[in-house]
Amino acid sequence: MFMRVLNKWIQKEPSKNAITILKDRYFLKDGEGNYLESTWDEVAKRIARHVAAAEVNYTNDVEEIKNAEEHFYQLIKSRIFLPNSPTIFNAGKTMDRQLFKKDIEETTLEDYKTIFDSRTKHNMLSACFVIPMDDSMNAIFDAVKNAALIMKYGGGVGYDFSVLRPKGSSIAGTGGKSSGPISFMHVFNTAASTIEQGGARRAAQMAVLRYDHPDVFDFINSKKDNKGNNVLNYFNISVNIDNPKEFKKMLEEDGDLTLEHPASSIRKTIKANDLMNKMVENAWKTGDPGMLFLGRHNQYYAMSEHTPVTATNPCGEEPLPPFGSCNLGSIDVAKLVEDMDLGNPNSDDISEFQEIIYWAVRFLDDVIESNIYPLKEIEEISKKQRFIGLGMMGLADALYIKELPYNSEQARKFMAKLTAELAYFSHIASTELAKERGNFQDFQRSKYPDGFIPFPMLDDEIDEDIKAWNEKIRQHFQGEATKYKRNVQTNTIAPTGSISNLADTSSGIEPNFLLSYVRYMTNKEGDRVPLSYINPILMEKIGTNMTEELKAEIIEKGSIQNIDSIPNEIKKIFVTSMDIPPKDHLLAQHVIQSYLDASCSKTINMPKSSTIEDVKAIYLQALELNLKGLTIYRDGSLETQVLTSASKE
Numbered sequence: 001m002f003m004r005v006l007n008k009w010i011q012k013e014p015s016k017n018a019i020t021i022l023k024d025r026y027f028l029k030d031g032e033g034n035y036l037e038s039t040w041d042e043v044a045k046r047i048a049r050h051v052a053a054a055e056v057n058y059t060n061d062v063e064e065i066k067n068a069e070e071h072f073y074q075l076i077k078s079r080i081f082l083p084n085s086p087t088i089f090n091a092g093k094t095m096d097r098q099l100f101k102k103d104i105e106e107t108t109l110e111d112y113k114t115i116f117d118s119r120t121k122h123n124m125l126s127a128c129f130v131i132p133m134d135d136s137m138n139a140i141f142d143a144v145k146n147a148a149l150i151m152k153y154g155g156g157v158g159y160d161f162s163v164l165r166p167k168g169s170s171i172a173g174t175g176g177k178s179s180g181p182i183s184f185m186h187v188f189n190t191a192a193s194t195i196e197q198g199g200a201r202r203a204a205q206m207a208v209l210r211y212d213h214p215d216v217f218d219f220i221n222s223k224k225d226n227k228g229n230n231v232l233n234y235f236n237i238s239v240n241i242d243n244p245k246e247f248k249k250m251l252e253e254d255g256d257l258t259l260e261h262p263a264s265s266i267r268k269t270i271k272a273n274d275l276m277n278k279m280v281e282n283a284w285k286t287g288d289p290g291m292l293f294l295g296r297h298n299q300y301y302a303m304s305e306h307t308p309v310t311a312t313n314p315c316g317e318e319p320l321p322p323f324g325s326c327n328l329g330s331i332d333v334a335k336l337v338e339d340m341d342l343g344n345p346n347s348d349d350i351s352e353f354q355e356i357i358y359w360a361v362r363f364l365d366d367v368i369e370s371n372i373y374p375l376k377e378i379e380e381i382s383k384k385q386r387f388i389g390l391g392m393m394g395l396a397d398a399l400y401i402k403e404l405p406y407n408s409e410q411a412r413k414f415m416a417k418l419t420a421e422l423a424y425f426s427h428i429a430s431t432e433l434a435k436e437r438g439n440f441q442d443f444q445r446s447k448y449p450d451g452f453i454p455f456p457m458l459d460d461e462i463d464e465d466i467k468a469w470n471e472k473i474r475q476h477f478q479g480e481a482t483k484y485k486r487n488v489q490t491n492t493i494a495p496t497g498s499i500s501n502l503a504d505t506s507s508g509i510e511p512n513f514l515l516s517y518v519r520y521m522t523n524k525e526g527d528r529v530p531l532s533y534i535n536p537i538l539m540e541k542i543g544t545n546m547t548e549e550l551k552a553e554i555i556e557k558g559s560i561q562n563i564d565s566i567p568n569e570i571k572k573i574f575v576t577s578m579d580i581p582p583k584d585h586l587l588a589q590h591v592i593q594s595y596l597d598a599s600c601s602k603t604i605n606m607p608k609s610s611t612i613e614d615v616k617a618i619y620l621q622a623l624e625l626n627l628k629g630l631t632i633y634r635d636g637s638l639e640t641q642v643l644t645s646a647s648k649e
């Protein structure tokens with residue numbers, strides 16, 4: 001209807017693998033477990049109608065609402081844009097099915113109003129939350145309850161445990177001693193273990209602790225018990241180093257670091273290098289802890305002077321203030337690159353990409369209204385600041401199509417330009433919406449009226465196109481954005497762990513982990529269902545040379561780098577996570593993060609043979625680059641790996 005590429009994708013049905021996932025997790029069911037839906041079309045219509053109904057807040061013109069619904073529907077049906085899982089699970093849930101079965105022509109303003117007014121607690125649509133706690137029993141157990149509710153409806157929760165006094169500190173009221181933040185993390189973990197998010201998947205949480213908290217070593221070691229067993233399985237953990245440059249200096253000078261807490265008399269002096277070495281050693285062993293640089297997050301957050309961010313969501317891409325929430329959505333760039341010259345500031349296709357982004361931003365802004373929030377505090381800040389996280393998926397597949405090796409300078413320039421374009425048009429869209437709907441409530445107190453740019457940007461010198469995007473961005477933030485902004489932040493790149501499977505594309509901004517694999521999904525009946533996959537772009541590239549024998553070899557190895565019969569030009573392009581040197585993962589994160597006001601989910605994959613020193617080198621480089629955080633994973637260091645090539649099973 002409104003775009004050339006949509007017509008191409010709207011007819012394409014999801015793959016067999018995608019349908020298996022839809023059936024297991026996303027199709028609505030009645031109270032007895034009977035399916036109420038059986039096609040992707042029904043799901044797309046349900047989401048589009050539920051979210052468009054929020055526009056009754058802005059207009060009485062039913063045609064305008066229908067127009068929004070139609071655009072949302074087309075974006076979702078084509079899988080060019082997908083919202084985060086809770087929106088797919090929970091939009092329209094428990095509502096009158098007849099309202100969603102009506103043809104759009106027959107849908108009335110009253111129908112939209114009925115949908116909007118009949119929302120219940122089951123219609124929680126956001127993926128990301130941060131819940132605060134105080135250093136008191138009451139507050140901690142309130143936080144457990146609040147988090148449990150959020151997780152039940154499909155959201156992930158992050159917490160800053162730094163506020164809790166260290167183990168062994170005195171407790172005035174009882175004369176006893178505090179058991180410390182790690183013991184409380186176990187309470188949250190147990191609560192999470194009893195919850196299936198949205199009735200469909202494991203709960204996920206993030207625990208953050210400051211690097212100078214006296215229990216920081218226990219925290220770093222917290223994911224193993226005394227016997228070496230894995231514990232706290234429902235947590236990712238990150239050490240917050242507010243000022244990475246200062247910490248790096250401390251390491252270089254082999255300086256001392258004082259561990260202390262305002263509510264405790266406990267003080268310890270340690271070598272900064274001992275802390276670094278412990279983090280690196282554990283990350284080498286298990287991938288945890290990650291590093292988080294909240295100071296940098298706050299530097300680029302327009303409300304940091306009033307409500308600084310204190311933690312991130314479970315996968316690390318969304319920093320939030322206490323009681324903050326964010327809903328995410330991702331554009332599949334692999335579906336667009338064949339037909340659009342993405343990233344080029346002078347392209348003729350710009351208006352089409354801009355239009356996709358406008359409707360995606362409008363959708364996410366509508367989600368803020370159509371969402372039911374688990375707590376009134378969350379509703380309040382979410383509506384005052386209006387965080388949304390539009391990101392992308394399918395980057396690795398897009399690079400295969402464009403024949404750019406992920407680990408090349410050329411690819412990095414493309415990544416930077418593409419993210420700059422995404423950021424620029426998302427912010428333009430947010431400004432357009434503000435003109436119609438009003439600024440986010442806290443706008444005047446924010447940094448935007450002063451011409452603030454919410455991300456660092458790359459050097460103008462790197463490339464002419466990058467310079468052109470930088471100029472457009474500067475112009476926007478020094479011009480219209482000083483007056484109009486609907487959303488405090490607009491861009492986040494999620495892992496898209498589930499939705500990229502629904503879209504049949506590569507996840508987020510990650511390289512493909514394997515070119516072919518067998519993935520086992522445990523369904524509701526407890527049976528393991530194999531989902532086998534071979535990258536379709538590679539299949540097409542190899543064409544008629546793809547013999548059964550070669551296919552079997554690719555499935556066996558997961559990567560093509562050691563297959564003699566495949567030409568080198570193809571090997572160079574079709575790289576996997578493990579084929580790419582860690583520093584190139586880091587550089588990809590760096591260029592992409594340079595244009596994101598929130599952050600991105602990115603793992604720095606390292607080969608199994610990497611030493612502790614190799615991990616340390618990456619950690620040190622991350623302190624130097626303008627990153628907002630770091631997660632590494634050394635191949636084989638966790639016993640449970642979700643994906644396996646046939647040879648590693």
Ligand code: CDP
Binds near residue numbers: 128157203
């Ligand atoms: O693909 P999908 O929308 O399901 O999720 P994702 O992009 O992999 O993850 C986005 C965010 O959803 C995470 O950072 C968490 O906040 C949340 N999430 C969760 O709470 N529980 C999970 N099992 C997976 C994701």
